[in-house]
Amino acid sequence: xxxxxxxxxxxxxxxxxxxxxxxxxxxxxxxxxxxxxxxxxxxxxxxxxxxxxxxxxxxxxxxxxxxxxxxxxxxxxxxxxxxxxxxxxxxxxxxxxxxxxxxxxxxxxxxxxxxxxxxxxxxxxxxxxxxxxxxxxxxxxxxxxxxxxxxxxxxxxxxxxxxxxxxxxxxxxxxxxxxxxxxxxxxxxxxxxxxxxxxxxxxxxxxxxxxxxxxxxxxxxxxxxxxxxxxxxxxxxxxxxxxxxxxxxxxxxxxxxxxxxxxxxxxxxxx
Amino acid sequence: xxxxxxxxxxxxxxxxxxxxxxxxxxxxxxxxxxxxxxxxxxxxxxxxxxxxxxxxxxxxxxxxxxxxxxxxxxxxxxxxxxxxxxxxxxxxxxxxxxxxxxxxxxxxxxxxxxxxxxxxxxxxxxxxxxxxxxxxxxxxxxxxxxxxxxxxxxxxxxxxxxx
Numbered sequence: 355x356x357x358x359x360x361x362x363x364x365x366x367x368x369x370x371x372x373x374x375x376x377x378x379x380x381x382x383x384x385x386x387x388x389x390x391x392x393x394x395x396x397x398x399x400x401x402x403x404x405x406x407x408x409x410x411x412x413x414x415x416x417x418x419x420x421x422x423x424x425x426x427x428x429x430x431x432x433x434x435x436x437x438x439x440x441x442x443x444x445x446x447x448x449x450x451x452x453x454x455x456x457x458x459x460x461x462x463x464x465x466x467x468x469x470x471x472x473x474x475x476x477x478x479x480x481x482x483x484x485x486x487x488x489x490x491x492x493x494x495x496x497x498x499x500x501x502x503x504x505x506x507x508x509x510x511x512x513x514x515x516x517x518x519x520x521x522x523x524x525x526x527x528x529x530x531x532x533x534x535x536x537x538x539x540x541x542x543x544x545x546x547x548x549x550x551x552x553x554x555x556x557x558x559x560x561x562x563x564x565x566x567x568x569x570x571x572x573x574x575x576x577x578x579x580x581x582x583x584x585x586x587x588x589x590x591x592x593x594x595x596x597x598x599x600x601x602x603x604x605x606x607x608x609x610x611x612x613x614x615x616x617x618x619x620x621x622x623x624x625x
Numbered sequence: 626x627x628x629x630x631x632x633x634x635x636x637x638x639x640x641x642x643x644x645x646x647x648x649x650x651x652x653x654x655x656x657x658x659x660x661x662x663x664x665x666x667x668x669x670x671x672x673x674x675x676x677x678x679x680x681x682x683x684x685x686x687x688x689x690x691x692x693x694x695x696x697x698x699x700x701x702x703x704x705x706x707x708x709x710x711x712x713x714x715x716x717x718x719x720x721x722x723x724x725x726x727x728x729x730x731x732x733x734x735x736x737x738x739x740x741x742x743x744x745x746x747x748x749x750x751x752x753x754x755x756x757x758x759x760x761x762x763x764x765x766x767x768x769x770x771x772x773x774x775x776x777x778x779x780x781x782x783x784x785x786x787x788x
Contacts, residue, residue, distance in 0.1 A: 403768070404760035411764055414677025418707065497708035500786060504710060505675060507740070507788035508759055624682075 370554035371492055372426060373444070374561065377549055377598060378483075379419035380445035383435060384606070385476060386412035387613055388449070391458045397466055404512060408473075411505045418498050425494070436617035440602045440610060446544040447597040448472065450606040467530035470520060471538045474513035475575075479545055481506050482570045483561060491559040514578065521582035535587070542590040546571065549598030630662045630697065634669070637691045644683045645763050649723040651684060655715025658706065666700035667692060672711040674784075675764035681705060713784045729766065730780035740788070744780045746771035754778075 363371075389409030396402040420431040428434060449472070454464035484506060487499035520527045548555050548564045556563035572586065579586040595601035616623050638657055639650050651657055651671065659670040669688060673681050688703045713732035716724070721731035730744040745752050751773035758768040759782070766779045 407760035410677040
């Protein structure tokens with residue numbers, strides 16, 4: 355029996371906790387996978403090193419959240435990562451979208467502006483979450499957040515630098531960035547959402563409410579938008595569907611087939 | 626007797642090196658959080674430097690093997706825990722020296738309020754260095770360049786709970 359504040363965990367509390375953990379784990383897992391597809395294709399060699407290092411850290415964070423789920427009786431971590439179908443996954447749809455047209459083995463025409471905006475917006479949202487989770491009522495999650503937060507410092511610095519530099523580069527770069535901001539904003543509500551149990555998640559003090567977290571995100575982003583002379587979008591959308599409810603795109607199905615290939619052949623394969 | 630066994634374990638752990646920086650032991654890296662001996666069982670708790678570090682499983686395996694070689698325990702438990710979180714100030718003075726030997730600047734002890742940090746060249750000691758990439762060949766290292774002796778070098782990233 356898991357305990358919270360010296361008392362056995364209530365059913366409603368556990369449901370809210372599991373829901374939040376699946377979102378955290380699945381978000382990091384799929385975005386780390388998308389990041390790994392950029393290996394060898396980033397704009398320059400130092401970026402290749404940096405982006406793959408960030409993706410590796412992010413996959414480590416996913417592994418830690420899957421471990422927390424496993425500790426609560428949700429099954430083996432490799433199973434959680436590789437064997438769950440798309441409809442069981444709770445990641446935001448924005449994070450599963452392909453990097454661009456083509457395939458990484460043949461004619462990849464990946465969109466770097468989309469990568470920068472998606473990662474910057476997401477990492478800032480994740481940073482806000484981790485700061486809040488440090489005070490989570492579920493202590494193992496608070497401890498994990500403290501660890502993730504330290505590594506995230508460097509990720510945020512990295513994406514912010516790209517964002518500001520490309521926004522200030524003018525001409526084509528500026529246009530591509532503004533297009534990417536529109537695209538990411540159209541689905542960013544799916545990222546800031548805490549899912550169907552969001553009220554319980556906040557009531558049980560697992561994390562602050564969705565609205566508070568969203569306001570904090572805006573507070574951090576406002577000066578950055580000001581510095582590059584762009585109006586910050588005041589509304590986001592959830593145009594492609596709600597991943598927190600298990601709604602997903604074909605992009606996720608395709609990704610799962612590739613990333614689980616080894617696991618499906620040999621579930622005991624060592625990584 | 627108990628303390629003796631703990632000492633033997635610690636001595637054995639001194640010989641377990643980071644597979645990617647083989648001049649420094651996991652003790653000097655500050656990765657060993659707890660060693661507990663209970664009869665003929667030993668339980669060791671380790672702190673991962675970075676969560677995504679692929680060397681973690683190798684380190685765990687090497688620890689198990691080093692302890693098994695002592696032939697004084699029937700049960701060996703090695704576990705990674707993430708609280709307290711590993712921070713770069715856990716690297717010992719001996720560890721800082723060993724890192725330099727390997728061509729890696731030890732993590733800076735201080736960071737400015739803006740999060741900026743500076744390290745000297747591990748080869749010539751010059752402060753005239755530039756950062757090429759915060760991210761390096763492993764999660765815990767950055768890539769720098771010394772403008773004095775014109776050598777590229779690496780530094781261990783500072784990590785603290787203040788970040």
